[in-house]
Amino acid sequence: MIGPAEIRIGCASWLDRSLIEEGDFYPSKSMDAESRLRWYGEFFDFVEVDSTYYALPSERNALLWNERTPPSFLFGVKAWALMTGHRVKAERLGREFRELLPKDAALNARGEIDAKLFAPQALELAFTRFKEGLQPLAQSGKLGYVLFQLAPWVHYGKEAMDYLSSLPERLPGWPLAVEFRHRSWMPDRAEEALRNLREHGLAHAAVDAPWAPRLMESTAGTFVLRCHGRNVEGWRAQLEGKEPSVCEKYDYLYSEEQVQEIVAALRRVKAARVFAAFNNNNRDYPAVNGLQARRILGDKVPDPAERRLAWRPAPRRKPRQEEQPRLL
Numbered sequence: 001m002i003g004p005a006e007i008r009i010g011c012a013s014w015l016d017r018s019l020i021e022e023g024d025f026y027p028s029k030s031m032d033a034e035s036r037l038r039w040y041g042e043f044f045d046f047v048e049v050d051s052t053y054y055a056l057p058s059e060r061n062a063l064l065w066n067e068r069t070p071p072s073f074l075f076g077v078k079a080w081a082l083m084t085g086h087r088v089k090a091e092r093l094g095r096e097f098r099e100l101l102p103k104d105a106a107l108n109a110r111g112e113i114d115a116k117l118f119a120p121q122a123l124e125l126a127f128t129r130f131k132e133g134l135q136p137l138a139q140s141g142k143l144g145y146v147l148f149q150l151a152p153w154v155h156y157g158k159e160a161m162d163y164l165s166s167l168p169e170r171l172p173g174w175p176l177a178v179e180f181r182h183r184s185w186m187p188d189r190a191e192e193a194l195r196n197l198r199e200h201g202l203a204h205a206a207v208d209a210p211w212a213p214r215l216m217e218s219t220a221g222t223f224v225l226r227c228h229g230r231n232v233e234g235w236r237a238q239l240e241g242k243e244p245s246v247c248e249k250y251d252y253l254y255s256e257e258q259v260q261e262i263v264a265a266l267r268r269v270k271a272a273r274v275f276a277a278f279n280n281n282n283r284d285y286p287a288v289n290g291l292q293a294r295r296i297l298g299d300k301v302p303d304p305a306e307r308r309l310a311w312r313p314a315p316r317r318k319p320r321q322e323e324q325p326r327l328l
Contacts, residue, residue: 004274007266008074008144009293010046011286012226012279018247023284025304027311035314037068043301044290046144048076048277055092056080056126057133066140074144075137076224076275082126085151087112097122127170138174144275145175145222147205156184156193165200177224179205187213194219208262210235216265223271227262229280251282259292
């Protein structure tokens with residue numbers, strides 16, 4: 001294979017608060033959920049869903065996402081925090097998951113519970129509920145991939161490797177991608193990590209970020225590049241324990257030259273389908289850079305400024321709002 005047959009460019013969330021409240025991408029800050037997703041779908045053919053990291057997806061939301069996007073549109077969906085070794089917000093846990101915690105389970109300062117405190121059955125239940133919630137996307141062919149973004153403290157080792165190898169059996173037939181966040185994987189044991197992904201048909205989710213080398217090596221028919229921006233100060237602040245906000249950490253607008261270089265790298269990837277999700281989430285930076293990338297690829301995309309001038313709100317009707325992240 002010389003290069004990808006298909007390259008998809010999009011943003012890591014169409015509902016990012018800064019994108020809506022401070023950016024200029026959407027024509028109105030008061031757009032309803034349906035109008036916002038339909039607007040996004042005029043400019044991009046792919047989006048990465050971030051909300052499913054914080055709460056399990058619901059079948060109703062997946063049906064609405066199906067309905068509100070063009071037939072060829074694809075979704076990348078982040079796995080729930082419990083499925084990637086992260087901490088889970090206690091306030092978002094319902095009875096069936098609370099019952100799988102010890103009575104003395106301790107919360108951290110943010111009101112989160114460590115994934116390791118849950119009984120083993122909790123992970124199996126999480127996969128069951130996750131699969132149920134995304135079934136409409138899988139059935140319609142709009143599920144581009146599920147992203148397992150491993151927690152920064154998940155180190156390379158047999159336990160983690162065994163877990164990754166179990167993913168295809170847990171979500172059979174679904175395109176699965178893995179992003180490593182601890183240096184014991186990338187760059188320290190990149191060869192072993194990539195070999196394990198390749199052996200189990202798991203896609204490599206590479207990163208463009210200050211804290212890791214960008215390794216554009218494919219391990220499956222799908223490849224994902226997540227562009228986190230190059231804000232060195234923001235990432236350094238996190239490493240120093242200062243807890244910067246999302247905007248402070250990802251505050252970075254790629255230059256035209258940098259976007260051209262990223263697109264050139266995407267064109268060299270040996271995978272059938274390549275995704276690039278811009279996660280430089282401050283203001284409308286991801287949309288600006290994403291549209292630049294699409295134009296460099298030669299995709300025909302409307303001019304947002306012209307479309308905003310012509311936009312009119314849809315007639316008022318009883319709203320079919322997406323659900324809030326459900327209490328588990």
